Amino acid sequence: MFYTIIDVETSGRTNRITEISVFKYNGDTVVDEFTSLVNPNCYIPDHITALTGIDNGTVANAPDFQDIAQQILDITEDAIFVAHNVNFDYNVIRNEFKSLNIEFNRKKLCTVRLSRKLLPGHKSYSLGKLCKDLNINANGRHRARGDAEATVILFQKLQAQEKSREVFSAFLNKNSKEATLPPNLPKEIFNAIPNSIGIYYFKNKKGEIIYVGKAKDLKKRVLSTFIVNHKKAWIWFVKQQISISNYLVVNLLHCSWKMQQLNTTFHYIIKWLNVHLKVFPYLVIKTETILYILLLTTVKLLQNQ
Template sequence: MLDQPIACVDVETTGTSPQYDRITEIGVVEMDPDGSVREWSTLVNPEARIPPFIEQLTGISNAMVEAAPTFSQVAEELQQRLAGRLFVAHNVRFDYAFIKNEFKRLETAFRADTLCTVRLSRRLYPQFYKHNLDSLIQRLGIQVEDRHRALADARVLAKFLKQLPHEHDATAINDAIRHVMAKPSLPTHIPEGLIDDIPDGPGVYLFYGDNDMPLYIGKSTGLRSRVLSHFSGDHRSTKELRISQQLKRVEWRETAGELGALLLEAKLIKQLQPIHNQRLRRENDLCAWQMLPAPQGGHMVTLKYAADIDFGRADNLYGMFTSQRKAVQTLRDLADAHRLCLIQLGIEKPSRAKATPCFAHQLKKCHGVCVGKEDPLRHDLRLAEALARLKLNAWPYASPIGIPEKHDGREEMHIVDRWSYLGTARDESEIVEILAGGAVAIFDLDTYKILVKHIKGRKVLPLA
């Protein structure tokens, strides 16, 4: 794929909007399949003021461009240099859009196949976290004199491309280029470029609609493919269709793995309440049965709410249930299946007459602990057996813990206390910050379920 005429391009501009801002400098490094290289660059009079902070960033001042040719004066030469070449740039959307727009002002059509070196770098070097030009320069171990000048920056891209065959075989390079250049087929109402830069690692994505209203939050171990899958295929549900019709902006947060993505997703859904995510549980109604000594001997159960006691600390809890109705129904079903006594359990009120059998015993379903036919301890044993599947895990640590996670060189530490997710740290100081932040551990069923499932067999660090 690199065996074709290539133009590494960089433009400097008066600002960031291709529509309103103008080009002040163009740098092009032409690379031919036979290995020959030609460099070309020119300052461009933008016919507009360069703001002071941009003068400072690029070193290109208003005075410098005053005598320079306008874009219309260099357009023809530029067009010839770029003709038939793969247009390569760092964050290519930016440079390509600026050049396309300058041509458009001259009522000239311009198009080229483009390749983004940010995305190519991300694809071929997933072990690195940063892929901006300075990171590339650092990785290539080169000195750049005129950083932020067009030709100097374009040369970096040429070096980057030349370096690739030394670090990857041809198949890997071609696959990566094909992947990066592949245009996803998106519904026409979705703005072009909306999802161009989404990496394909683990993380959480956020869809926003008009007025930046959160529409939907999801997680994946392959962000880009997952986001695309929302818009592709004929299996789209009404919900997916509505999401894609309302979509205006996509945001994403990379994580170091699935656990990080799951925890962040749960947290963000609670925080932002996107309209297309499943209705949130009312945490106030979260409840569980607690086994307690009964006055008549043996044990009974009482319903405890997450709002009232700390589920992360309490013991002997069985559940969890999202409503009292579900808790009672589950217990009744279990009592029925295991021939337990609802009077002993404290669910059915005994009649005033002493030693009246419970209703179930009259139907020969309860073994008769209510009328002294069964030892309460024996009933306890059967109760524990019936509830075993529902037993909640008490928080097994004496302190908050850190759960390390790693993906492609990205390392994170999820900080968890009493089944609550406090945050994710990337270094020692962030750990301290999160612990000192005094984040209140609020019990959350989704987080509890994620942690119970993922903590097993994993290395954790007590953070006393």
């Protein structure tokens, strides 16, 4: 079985590739490599340059993606696409091919999710933190070749773990929920979400609420967030930023309200969040029914802080 362990650097908001590195790995050793700068034909912001060292001058004479597309197709053919936070790199490359009217489909493995499963207990599963914890010498961080090379070493360490073969097989299963959940959402938290009516929210890594939603089936809705409508920018943002998926279970089944009244309930919950979590502006709520809902909400919030 062949793997292509890949990292890309991009232009930031426009997500055009500025550098790509691919290591072809046969399960034992690296057998091929392709690394190249890429001219994104768009402006590279200063904050991206500060992170990667790549500016428009760096890529001025680099090939366009279409000039290296065939090489990428060739080296990744019949191989499993591996990356740290694989959906990001995979979707960036797939979109580049889509702009050329070329379909790009490969099986995927994510070293973030594999690390969470096979190497539990780390405070952070970012590539930099894992490299530090596992004594992986990562030269050239935030450059494609340096990060891809570090991911190769991490992948080898994952292979050496007990039950790695079973875990790899499970993650390659298209029907596996592990393959669709975001990297910072543990399976245990997802499994604890009930299949009932309620309100849920997502937090980013700083603990700030970035999205609040309502659903007839909380678990189904949360999962659907990560497997449908990937073109929406907010979906990508949630995928990259989510750190904790605490949810507010407002058990409407214990209330006399009908489902169509959930919109009103949701409206008040949002306003309550405005006041207590400073997510939006301000508003004070005073009704006996809403206080009942807020009591349940407050209890859940306190449990999750």
